[in-house]
Amino acid sequence: MAEQNQHPSQRPDPQPGQRRVVVTGIGLVCGVGNTVPEVWAGLLAGKSGMAEITAFDLTGHPVRFAAEVKNFDPLVFVEKKESRKMGRFIHFALAASAEAMAHSGLVIDETNRDRFGVHIGSGIGGFDVIEREHSAMLAGGPRKISPFFIPGSIVNLAAGHVSIKHNARGPNEATATACTSSAHSIGDAFRIIQRGDADAMIAGGTEAAITPMGVGGFAAMKALSTRNDDPTHACRPWDKDRDGFVVGEGAGILILEELEFAKARGAKILGEVIGYGMSADAFHMTGMAPEGEGCFRAMMAALRVAGIAPDQIDYVNAHATSTPLGDALESKAIENVFGARALDGELLVSSTKSMTGHLLGGAGGLEAGITLMAMLEQTAPPTMNIVELDPQCRLNYVPNEPKKAKIDYALSNSFGFGGTNGSLVFKRWTEDGR
Numbered sequence: 001m002a003e004q005n006q007h008p009s010q011r012p013d014p015q016p017g018q019r020r021v022v023v024t025g026i027g028l029v030c031g032v033g034n035t036v037p038e039v040w041a042g043l044l045a046g047k048s049g050m051a052e053i054t055a056f057d058l059t060g061h062p063v064r065f066a067a068e069v070k071n072f073d074p075l076v077f078v079e080k081k082e083s084r085k086m087g088r089f090i091h092f093a094l095a096a097s098a099e100a101m102a103h104s105g106l107v108i109d110e111t112n113r114d115r116f117g118v119h120i121g122s123g124i125g126g127f128d129v130i131e132r133e134h135s136a137m138l139a140g141g142p143r144k145i146s147p148f149f150i151p152g153s154i155v156n157l158a159a160g161h162v163s164i165k166h167n168a169r170g171p172n173e174a175t176a177t178a179c180t181s182s183a184h185s186i187g188d189a190f191r192i193i194q195r196g197d198a199d200a201m202i203a204g205g206t207e208a209a210i211t212p213m214g215v216g217g218f219a220a221m222k223a224l225s226t227r228n229d230d231p232t233h234a235c236r237p238w239d240k241d242r243d244g245f246v247v248g249e250g251a252g253i254l255i256l257e258e259l260e261f262a263k264a265r266g267a268k269i270l271g272e273v274i275g276y277g278m279s280a281d282a283f284h285m286t287g288m289a290p291e292g293e294g295c296f297r298a299m300m301a302a303l304r305v306a307g308i309a310p311d312q313i314d315y316v317n318a319h320a321t322s323t324p325l326g327d328a329l330e331s332k333a334i335e336n337v338f339g340a341r342a343l344d345g346e347l348l349v350s351s352t353k354s355m356t357g358h359l360l361g362g363a364g365g366l367e368a369g370i371t372l373m374a375m376l377e378q379t380a381p382p383t384m385n386i387v388e389l390d391p392q393c394r395l396n397y398v399p400n401e402p403k404k405a406k407i408d409y410a411l412s413n414s415f416g417f418g419g420t421n422g423s424l425v426f427k428r429w430t431e432d433g434r
Contacts, residue, residue, distance in 0.1 A: 018194040022429065024267045025104030025255030026369040027096035027204075030356045031067030031248050035099055039356075039366075040373050043381040044402045048232035048355050050246050056212050063219040065231035066210045067248035067357025078165075085148040086161065087126025088208035092251035092362070093158035094165060097202050101166060104255040105267065106200065108166050115199040117170030118163045119189040120206060120253070121181030123361025123416070126153030127211045158206050170198040176361065178416030179319070181205050182252060183364030183424055187276035189256050190424075199261040204365030206251035215247055221286070225322065235358075236385035237320035237351035238327050238393040245321035248357025252365030254372075271372045272427040274308070275411075277301025281419025288326055288415065292333030295319075298421035299337045299411065306425040310338045312409050313347065313425075315380050317371045319413040320351035321358045327351075328392045330413065335394070345396035348405055354384040364414035368424055371412045375428045379404050 028035065031049020032042035042049075049067035058064045074083045074091035077098055083091065097120075108116050129152040136144040151157055156174035163172045171192050175184040182205020189203035209215075218224050225244040227234035235246045262269060279301060281294035288294065303310060316334060320327045334342055334349060341347045352370050359366050374380055379402050386399040408428045415421045 019196065020259035021190050021193045021256050021273045022259050022262050023254050023270045023273065023372055024106065024257050024262055025100035026270065026372060027098065027100030027103065027253040028366055028369045029069055029072070029092050029096050030250035030359060030366055031069055032356050034069065034072055034095070036103070036369065036373070043352055043355055043370065044379065046355065046382060046384050046400065048384065049248065050231040050234060050357055052231065053210060053215065055210050061216060061219070063215055063224045063226055064228045065234065065246065066215060067246055068210055069250050085152050087129040087152050089122055089126055089206045090158045090161050092208060092249070093120050093162055093206040093253070096204065096206070096251035096253040097162045097166070100202065100253040100255050106255060106265070108168055112199065113167050113169045115170050116168040117172060117192060117198040117201045118159045118168050119171065119173045119185045119192070119201055119203045120159040120162060121175035121177070121185035121361055122155045122158055122206050123176060123178045123181045124207060124209050124214065125155040127209050127214050129153040131211050131213055162202055166202065168202060177420045178418055179358070179360050179363055180414040180416035180420045180422040181361035181364065183368070183412065183414035183422035184278070186254060186365065186368055187278070187422060187424060190273045190276055193256055193258050200255065200257040202253060203256055204251065204253035204368070205362040207360045207362035208249045209360055210247055210249050218247060223323065233385045235322045235354045237322045237354055237383055238331065238390055238397050239386050240388050240390040242322045242324060242327060244323055245353070246357040248359045250359055250366060251362050252367065252369045254365070254368060269429045271375055271429050273424065274427045275302040275306025275425030277305060277423045279421045281421065283419055286417050288329045289419065291336065292329035294419055294421050295330050295333035295413065295415060296336050298423040299333065299413065302411065302423035302425045308409060311341055313338065313411050314405065314407040315374055315410040316347065316349045317367045317374070317410065317412040318349050318351045319415045321353055328390060330415070331393045331395055342395050347396065348380040348398050348403060349395045350381055350383045350398040352381050364412065364422065367412050371410045371426055375407045375410055375426060378407055380407065
């Protein structure tokens, strides 16, 4: 591991001369709010999106709470007839994409539509549609299955519908890598633009797994918090009494553009994507490798691509979901990457899942947007519900209150079942573009 921890400048850029990729729009939907301003204000206020589940009958369910999206009307973004053909995860993707596009001010027309793509991931896709149509079949036989069952549920249909909505005719892809899905989608979209296959991409992720089978399945794995009597304080990353994650839902979408393309249209640039790293634990179906070694390698790969040293990172938006083992191993991996700066508290690390819950395949998109907001506002959002730190967890987790700070470079982590890891590095945009 020490050999891998050399200064990135000592390791050659694997693809010199790449095109630069900037962010010009953000769209967010989650249990804390349905727009970027709502989500950001909620995070700074320590607002919890967690409450008793309203989406289905809770009879027999050992876990009775989640971070549901509230007061959401899909008909704002899609016609009623079409809405019925889509899973809820598609609704969220359309909403977040609409906000991101409006934020960017970018208009897709005949001059650019063939160079404008979509890359939106999801870990599970239309779980709500799958369960509904299965019930219909059991009750009435195969003839009761809707012809819209498949196109309403498969993972790539979020990207498909967004592409149709905005007439984006460039690359159209979807990643399904569990809880790393949308980080991988953003990273892959970044590379698509770098290599010249598109000039702009709608990228991120979406998820809607607050269903009887979704919540019940994770509960059966003993992965979820069971604090039914105190949902708002249930997700407590790095706290010694953490007992599992809380299922969230929603979407996070970024508009990525090639720098000169964005400049030519006078776009307001929100930040730059400069690094993307991936790794596999190759260790266990759901557990992380010892010492967080796979997480370490993903972060180091992202820093290598970014061409910056670990001591240049000011803030890490951690994957930390509030599981006993996962939080400690990610914390150890961050120690191993950032060394003394992490241990002396100079590096700020927080988990906004303490408020939003875990969006599974949508988490990386949501948290990439939050990381960009942290740079724009020069404020690290807090980790809520830290009462007493686990002795194994020794970093500055921005406990319970936001912190004003200089944030020029930030890193966002996502890790998923199957040992799939992804890290993204963002750079604060300055007027001189340096």
